[in-house]
Amino acid sequence: MSSPVISVNNLSAAYQKNTVLRNVNFEITPGSLTAIVGPNGAGKSTLIKTMLNLHPSLTGEVQYFGLPFKKVKKRIGYVPQRGSVDWDFPTDALDVVTMGLYGEVGWLKRPSKSHKKQAFEALEKMGMGDYANRQISQLSGGQQQRVFLARALVQNADLYFMDEPLAGVDAATEIAIMETLKKLNAIGKTVLVVHHDLQTVEDYFDHVLFLNKTIINHGKTEKVFTKDNITRAYGGNIRILGGGI
Amino acid sequence: MWSLLFNTNTGWVIMSTTILGIASGAIGCLAYWKRQNLMSDALSHAALPGVVITFLIVQEKNLLLLIIGAGISAFLGAMLIQWISNASRISEDAAMGMVLAIFYGLGIMLLTVANRSAGGNQSGLDSFIFGQAAAMVKSDVRIMSILAIVVIFIIVIGFKEWKLYLFDRHFANGLGLPIGFMNGLYTLVLVMTIVIGIQAVGVILMAAMLIIPAVSSRYWTKSFRNMLIISSSFGAISGAVGTFISSKGSGWPTGPFIVVIAAGIFILSLTLGKEKGLLIKFLNKQQQKKQQTLRTEIREVK
Numbered sequence: 001m002s003s004p005v006i007s008v009n010n011l012s013a014a015y016q017k018n019t020v021l022r023n024v025n026f027e028i029t030p031g032s033l034t035a036i037v038g039p040n041g042a043g044k045s046t047l048i049k050t051m052l053n054l055h056p057s058l059t060g061e062v063q064y065f066g067l068p069f070k071k072v073k074k075r076i077g078y079v080p081q082r083g084s085v086d087w088d089f090p091t092d093a094l095d096v097v098t099m100g101l102y103g104e105v106g107w108l109k110r111p112s113k114s115h116k117k118q119a120f121e122a123l124e125k126m127g128m129g130d131y132a133n134r135q136i137s138q139l140s141g142g143q144q145q146r147v148f149l150a151r152a153l154v155q156n157a158d159l160y161f162m163d164e165p166l167a168g169v170d171a172a173t174e175i176a177i178m179e180t181l182k183k184l185n186a187i188g189k190t191v192l193v194v195h196h197d198l199q200t201v202e203d204y205f206d207h208v209l210f211l212n213k214t215i216i217n218h219g220k221t222e223k224v225f226t227k228d229n230i231t232r233a234y235g236g237n238i239r240i241l242g243g244g245i
Numbered sequence: 246m247w248s249l250l251f252n253t254n255t256g257w258v259i260m261s262t263t264i265l266g267i268a269s270g271a272i273g274c275l276a277y278w279k280r281q282n283l284m285s286d287a288l289s290h291a292a293l294p295g296v297v298i299t300f301l302i303v304q305e306k307n308l309l310l311l312i313i314g315a316g317i318s319a320f321l322g323a324m325l326i327q328w329i330s331n332a333s334r335i336s337e338d339a340a341m342g343m344v345l346a347i348f349y350g351l352g353i354m355l356l357t358v359a360n361r362s363a364g365g366n367q368s369g370l371d372s373f374i375f376g377q378a379a380a381m382v383k384s385d386v387r388i389m390s391i392l393a394i395v396v397i398f399i400i401v402i403g404f405k406e407w408k409l410y411l412f413d414r415h416f417a418n419g420l421g422l423p424i425g426f427m428n429g430l431y432t433l434v435l436v437m438t439i440v441i442g443i444q445a446v447g448v449i450l451m452a453a454m455l456i457i458p459a460v461s462s463r464y465w466t467k468s469f470r471n472m473l474i475i476s477s478s479f480g481a482i483s484g485a486v487g488t489f490i491s492s493k494g495s496g497w498p499t500g501p502f503i504v505v506i507a508a509g510i511f512i513l514s515l516t517l518g519k520e521k522g523l524l525i526k527f528l529n530k531q532q533q534k535k536q537q538t539l540r541t542e543i544r545e546v547k
Contacts, residue, residue: 049415052415052418052419053418054415054418073419073420073421074420074421076419077419078415078416078419080413080415080416084413084415085412085413086278086280086412089278089411089412089469090463090466090467090468090469090472091408091412091468091469092467092468096412099408099409099412099413099416099420100420102405102406102409102420102422103420103421105405107406107422108402108403108405108406109405110405111405135467151416155420
């Protein structure tokens with residue numbers, strides 16, 4: 001049994017006075033592909049943001065590879081929600097992907113031709129080679145999401161956090177993204193994905209983490225993805241939401 | 246008359262407002278994408294009490310000290326805005342509106358006091374309201390130009406970092422860009438630009454120097470880099486031409502002339518700009534209409 005990539009101990013967080021996360025404890029095993037699921041307002045995005053120091057925690061600590069976040073920042077890739085940035089910003093797809101290499105380029109230095117080439121290859125991997133010089137405001141939602149994925153790929157991180165990468169994307173993009181995640185997974189990267197579609201959890205992820213302000217259950221998909229856990233996480237609403245399960 | 250226009254002092258002053266225009270055009274782009282246009286207005290108004298209080302303390306018009314006073318006052322304004330919007334239910338724009346009005350009111354009140362004090366009338370402090378570039382002496386011009394060049398330098402060398410910070414703060418943080426430091430640096434260069442501009446342009450209209458060139462540049466380019474360059478050029482042209490015209494009459498305030506020139510550039514950009522300018526939009530629509538009618542005609546012939 002290898003040591004966990006992430007261990008979260010007693011993590012709590014709040015927005016103003018509303019507690020959004022309560023005493024969250026879990027560990028992530030290396031090379032796993034985990035879906036974080038739960039109803040709206042369950043604190044899924046807040047969990048990721050708190051783990052990445054983007055939102056203050058009230059209690060608890062998170063360790064990555066046995067170290068605090070600040071020491072391993074560069075080994076962690078983050079794909080924020082598509083809606084979290086202003087897509088009107090005047091730049092093109094290639095430039096956004098190149099941003100993923102800024103850590104490697106070095107602060108106050110300019111990206112070289114080989115960096116641009118690396119960024120272009122990542123775009124090609126996401127099927128976006130033809131759109132490299134397209135303004136990001138002119139891309140569809142799915143294409144924007146692929147650009148974000150490509151930007152994460154060039155980071156060459158060991159651990160990836162993705163916040164709803166499949167929300168509101170077309171079917172082709174969903175397939176492209178899942179293929180990419182599986183490829184990352186195959187070469188030993190650990191991936192955590194906030195996911196909203198219960199229908200696809202079993203097909204896409206080998207681990208599931210049920211969250212509703214605190215951990216409801218967490219483990220291998222075949223073990224914990226049960227009707228019982230889903231009902232516990234989502235309450236009675238699940239009959240309306242996911243009739244297929 | 247021509248020799249009056251082109252005497253050395255006017256030349257220097259025009260050069261300094263040109264450099265100021267470059268700096269404010271560039272920082273204006275940052276403010277535009279930080280979606281904080283009202284912030285620059287609030288901070289320039291917030292600078293006024295600092296100017297007057299410093300004058301009341303040192304009893305002379307020492308520009309460097311007045312700039313420092315203005316900077317402290319504007320920073321206090323920025324902190325107050327942050328504090329109000331974090332600690333209460335008051336939204337940030339309401340907090341900015343309050344700070345703007347309160348600091349400006351306080352500044353005008355203190356100015357009345359200063360003007361009544363001995364020698365106050367000759368202080369030329371009134372010029373800080375609408376700007377009076379002609380009132381600047383050579384040492385003022387030097388201080389202003391050096392500080393503006395520092396601002397331009399900070400923006401140019403950190404171009405890539407500013408872009409990342411403005412586009413995606415969270416991702417930038419993940420890459421190790423210190424966001425708290427960038428926030429502080431942004432406020433610092435914004436306040437610096439404002440305080441070095443207020444003598445020439447005035448506290449009331451300084452925000453226009455930050456907002457109008459940036460907004461105008463949007464109509465000409467699709468890249469952030471070019472936006473910075475174009476916005477700086479527009480700022481430079483407004484600064485130079487506005488100062489030149491205001492130097493023609495004695496006692497003509499500089500700020501309003503600069504703003505009128507900037508507004509003229511904006512109207513030109515809005516109508517003729519190649520990126521979504523009104524004329525281009527109109528022509529595109531006409532073309533679409535033509536193609537549509539052509540298509541219907543072809544269908545009818547078939």
